[in-house]
Amino acid sequence: MILAAVLASFFFIARRITTKEAYIAHEKAQCRAIAISTALCAADAALSDPAVASLVKESGALEYISDHQKTPDNISVSVTMMSSDEGKSLIRSRSASGWNSRSPQRSEFSVILDEDGKTLFKREEDAEAARLITEARKKIGAEEKLKEHTFTFPNERPCPAPFTAKSALVDCLGEKKVWIIFFDKGGD
Template sequence: MNVKISSLAEQTAKCIFIAAVLASFVFFGWRVVTKRAYVEHERAQCEALAVSAALTAAEAVSKDEALAKLVRELGEAEFVTDHMSMPGNNTASVTIGAEQGGFLIRSKAASGWNSRSPQSIEFELRLQPGGEITYKNENDIKRASRIRAARANISNKDPLKEHLFTFPHERPCPAPFTALTAKVSGFSDKTVYILILNE
């Protein structure tokens, strides 16, 4: 009787081991097969956040005199949002610099800590003294146009979450500004999030 129980236990253990090995092969195979789509989505998400963050900062500095004054006094200021509150733990930051009566705005977005294929995208624009926005090249104009078009089609069905752009390292910021995240499609096979100014 003991021999039968022992044999049954060994067979059960072998079956569990084989099932675990097969499951791991399936899991790793699935990750390999889906990696390309995953990376494309990560890049699309980072691009959407980087471009929309720069546009949001341009709107903020053009509409908020306290923010514009702060940047002019400092010459350049970096603003970040809390990645813990961002969708997917993505990070977004903007650096606003005073430049010949206008502003140079550089943004950066990166995948969250839990990404299996971390991506990072940077974007740059200039806000001219008259309020016109200019870009480095034709490709950047197209990227900004896509974000503007996406903003125009935002659905009110999804709740918009607020994010505070403030100085990094929890330093007191005299002129923070807030943005909202909105879910949009057309950038990847899945929806992505963009930032819009919270007015």
């Protein structure tokens, strides 16, 4: 019995070592997908929900967070929306893998929402990643079970304009499926 336990522990350790690179690559892809999709989600919320848009415009900058316990893989995610005098908004999202990760990762993504509602990206690779996530979002079927998330202010302050998002497991970045978060435009 002791020999079996020792052999099992060696097998477990060897497996963890041999799968570490793939695990790290997936963890990076997952954090990146959450960061990108959350920025796009916030842009959709600002375009679709007048309460969110006016609140950002009035305050100049707002930070929203989602409960990490309800976010896929316990990834913490926050999004900051900042408006400018020219009518543009900078949306920056940050994601970080949870405390239970073998290799904690972080990702940050920014998008500019212009006054016409178009999203602008700083780099071509950011635009391509956003396109892949948007395409994957379109392929989500009605039969899939989606998790719901409400973005609120940090520190549990009352939120006059929270927005609701959903998440789904999709094929878009990396070799394995990753979770994305998208704006819920009222049941679509």
